[in-house]
Amino acid sequence: MQQMHSPEQAASWLRARVQAQLQSDSRHVQTGDAFFAWAGHHTDARQHVVQALQKGASACLVEADGLEAFEALNDLGLHDAPIVSYQGLKAASGAIADAYFEQPSQHLHLMAVTGTNGKTSTAWWLAQALTRLGQRCTVVGTLGLGEPGQMHSTGLTTPDPLQLQTQLRRWVNEGVKACAMEASSIGLVEQRLNGCHIRTAIFTNFTQDHLDFHGDMQAYWQAKQSLFEWPGLATAVINLDDPKGQVLCDLLAGSSVQVWTVSMHSTQANLYARNVRTTTQGMVFEVVCGEQSQSVSSQCLG
Template identity: 40%
Template sequence: MTPRSSLAACLAGFATEPVPDEPVGSFVLDSHAVVPGSVFLAVQGTLRHGLEFLDEARRRGARMVVYEPGPGIQTPAGLPAVPVPGLRQHVGEIAARFYGHPSEYMTVYAVTGTNGKTSVAWFLTQALDHLGERTAYLGTLGAGFPGAITPQDRTTPDPIALQSQLAEWRVRGVTAVSLEASSHALDQGRLLGTRITLGLFSNLTHDHLDYHQDRTRYGNAKSRLFSDFALKGAVMNVRDPFGRDLAHRFSRDRALIRVAREPDPAWAAHLWIDAPVEHRPDGMRFRLWDRTGEIPVTTPLWGGFNLENLLLVAGALRYRGLDLRAIGSLLGQLRPPPGRFERFQAPGRPLVVVDYAHTPDALEQALETLGQAISGELTVVFGCGGERDAKKRPIMGAIAARHAQRIVLTDDNPRGEDPEQITDAIRAGIPDGVWVQVEHDRSRAIRLALETTDPEGSVLIAGKGHETTQVAGGIESPHSDRMVVADLLDVDAP
């Protein structure tokens, strides 16, 4: 038995009562994952306390419960019990101790922000691979390596699953991890216990207000990446007002790299892109600047949002000490992740783009990019998630009406909510006179869009991106926008 695997060592400094110095087989947060000998961690959740599931944990063989005390919480009976005040915020460190602090043996890059997290983390994974690092990715797409990604339920897994994954990667020789830090994960402390070397911030726009309630709390959750962790450095998009505020507040004794899409002297950027940006059918060409000069970069990516994504990667590479020429060379080699502005083209058919855009800002940027690139009519297919932020629905309807000539509203994981109620809320933001149809079957909606759009035009299918399922009425069914489009156009998915 090593100290790190003993219960006393894992709970040292957290428990308020004596803890047995005995080995631990596993720590578990989900009662359904308990196996004989597990220690069940019962935390106070957003809506319910873990102790409500203690009977299930006991039936499955839990040997002990470590629980979060609080008003109205009684000492659990039937199992040895250890109270730990504030347990929810300590789970990450407990798990890190149990698994031997695996993040201390690798460089961890964490990306937060409303939009761009997946692309930035994916691009950074590729860039570090090119530099010879054994780099793992963790985020919305899943966990693993380019070409070998295992899907997962959450953008950022729970603390025990995270530390277990990091420990596995350590054994496999991983030297760097590029991960997405969601606002939920930061608010719930899922990343605590992880040694994060560099934090990256993309932007703050409207999203997740069903959880955070208002923009201030949402921003506060994002900012915890830069206040709750002993980062060695940060890369901030200072074109974003919240990013400028974060940069101003970030500790002056740590490395800070400011990036911006435009060279505003007031932002004091270390890396920026100056006009003009050449938008071409095969991508973009631009000039990347730092305070010593400039370098031309050619990329197969489209869109101003990808310029900002690339700048964040450039900032991370600058943190590693690369010069401008080396950074420019690497940026030109990066390819988009699945379902992030993926282009599909077939002779005699409109250009089709599949994108994960599911926030007002992301939808507007995707539509603006297509509108600039393609001169023909633009059709957009999208919906909004059920049982999630309802305030954004009419806003996204209005955005679609401003930029697209045709709108096809459809389902996007309605979950337990009435799909008609969701599309009605979106339609409330669409002015009269705009071409709009509702087709709740998402595959049929995509077919309708392709059949009604001129060959010289384009179709944006927004909201699901890489996802391979549709959740409706409590049932998860197979569905992939990418596969539907590839089948309709008779082409291979990129």
């Protein structure tokens, strides 16, 4: 069986054969689709390649590691079936899809929000604010995919990389200019954001969560921190009121990443709030940036 050795090579091979969608679930495969098959936590998708071909898949990209155990696939590969292998396919699938769709996220201001709490609100407010300023901005997260008022559910905070890159390409074609994405710790560990050209990373806070998945707090934090070590990252927005905020500032000191700090308490932050008051209508406060300040009223509490 032929083996692909780079995302660009795999994307070129797919373009010559695929007329429809990129799929990682054989149950969703339709005629003309490509099927990506790797070993998951509960099942090995390579068991379903024959089924995908029977449903009309025009190309199958399978994990190379351990492939010798799948005799049927090797036999098909020797008889001109549209199957090739790739070492480390799961980790590379986002980069392959990015190359296949011609780097859609390079044409967007892609912002990724991570933290235990506040990801959904932050992403939603970013999308609303930018859209009202005339820059169409979409959301990827707990509430689904889409523009404010036009969302559809995916069932995951961070979709799988094939679905994500497909959606980014569609938005670029529709004239969207920015995207605010929730970057969950699980999504980062599962490598669902791989292939995304993230320009801005945003940190909200860090408290205990998802230990059933990560095992301990250190592993959970390492997942969050990885967003701020993203290749090509240009800007980081960091909440100084959380102790981990300073950890991230220290991590990025001396790097090319422009750091913007925010705070409800520290006047040393680039952007901070003062005169915070709670009213029967919500909250009122001033946002201060350098010598400038602006009054803000919000119906939200907290």
